[in-house]
Amino acid sequence: MFRTRSRQGPGTGAAAQALRLVKVTRSFGSGEGAVTALDGVTLTLARGTFTAVMGPSGSGKSTLLQCAAGLDLPDSGIVQVDGTEMTGRTEAELTRFRRARVGFVFQQYNLLDTLTVAQNTVLPLRLAGRRVDRRRAQEVLTAVGLGDRLGHRPAQLSGGQRQRVAIARALVTEPRVIFADEPTGALDTRSAREVLRLLRDAVRVHGRTVVMVTHDPVAASYADSVLFLADGRLAGRLDMPTPDTVAERMAHLGDDVAMGV
Ligand code: ADP
Ligand code: MG
Numbered sequence: 001m002f003r004t005r006s007r008q009g010p011g012t013g014a015a016a017q018a019l020r021l022v023k024v025t026r027s028f029g030s031g032e033g034a035v036t037a038l039d040g041v042t043l044t045l046a047r048g049t050f051t052a053v054m055g056p057s058g059s060g061k062s063t064l065l066q067c068a069a070g071l072d073l074p075d076s077g078i079v080q081v082d083g084t085e086m087t088g089r090t091e092a093e094l095t096r097f098r099r100a101r102v103g104f105v106f107q108q109y110n111l112l113d114t115l116t117v118a119q120n121t122v123l124p125l126r127l128a129g130r131r132v133d134r135r136r137a138q139e140v141l142t143a144v145g146l147g148d149r150l151g152h153r154p155a156q157l158s159g160g161q162r163q164r165v166a167i168a169r170a171l172v173t174e175p176r177v178i179f180a181d182e183p184t185g186a187l188d189t190r191s192a193r194e195v196l197r198l199l200r201d202a203v204r205v206h207g208r209t210v211v212m213v214t215h216d217p218v219a220a221s222y223a224d225s226v227l228f229l230a231d232g233r234l235a236g237r238l239d240m241p242t243p244d245t246v247a248e249r250m251a252h253l254g255d256d257v258a259m260g261v
Helices: 011-015 061-068 091-101 117-127 134-143 159-171 189-204 243-251 253-258
Strands: 017-028 035-046 050-054 076-081 102-106 177-181 209-213 225-230 233-239
Touching: 017 061, 017 209, 035 061, 035 209, 035 233, 050 061, 050 189, 050 243, 061 076, 061 177, 061 209, 091 102, 102 159, 117 134, 117 159, 134 159, 159 177, 159 189, 177 189, 189 209, 225 243, 233 243, 243 253
Parallel strands: 050 209, 050 225, 102 177, 177 209
Antiparallel strands: 017 035, 017 076, 225 233
């Protein structure tokens, strides 16, 4: 099963892809209680694209993101991020790769309460052993509208501001791919819009690739395309989504699965 692969994918075709999954399967538990969270997912996302992932609760969205980001390992299949194969690597190699080339944004921000906004923001640089420059924190926090909050603690910020710090932290290493799991799930409409604009600008202005799980059709409409998941399988794709077309597809997702589409 394990073959030796070169660090870069085979040829420029694979290297041009930000994310490639081939027949990725992930199960939890065993025997009667076993759950197949991902059931042979194959997909390719080009660099510089913004993709939303939608599907019912329990359809495997978070597992997909974790496996794609190298935070979890699939049972079988291939995961390539930015042309580099994630499967068959040691934990230390995966960690080093994530710190250099991947950014994360979570629903609950995951900031460290004891650190200032500036310290939280540059933490990925510190962990990667890179030079930490105060100007870099200032620059990236200014870009998310928090240039005057460097010395604050997360507890002194609103939810929307905390999530903008989390985005600054995800951007600070200039990663190739940013993964966001329900980044607007805990935010009011206005803060959500600001966060979505920042993610969209990361793609449009800075050429990053963003993959975002959401249950909100309005949030999904900020993306270039939407992938639908149902029961651990891809159940469709929608390009140039609008809130209405996304909601319509979500409503009929069960039908598509029943028809085996
Ligand atoms: P979603 O994010 O779409 O709600 P998840 O990817 O979190 O779905 O979960 C997909 C399925 O896998 C669910 O049935 C969930 O209970 C199960 N699952 C996810 N993570 C684990 C885990 N660490 N241990 C056991 N079951 C899990
Ligand atoms: Mg989830």
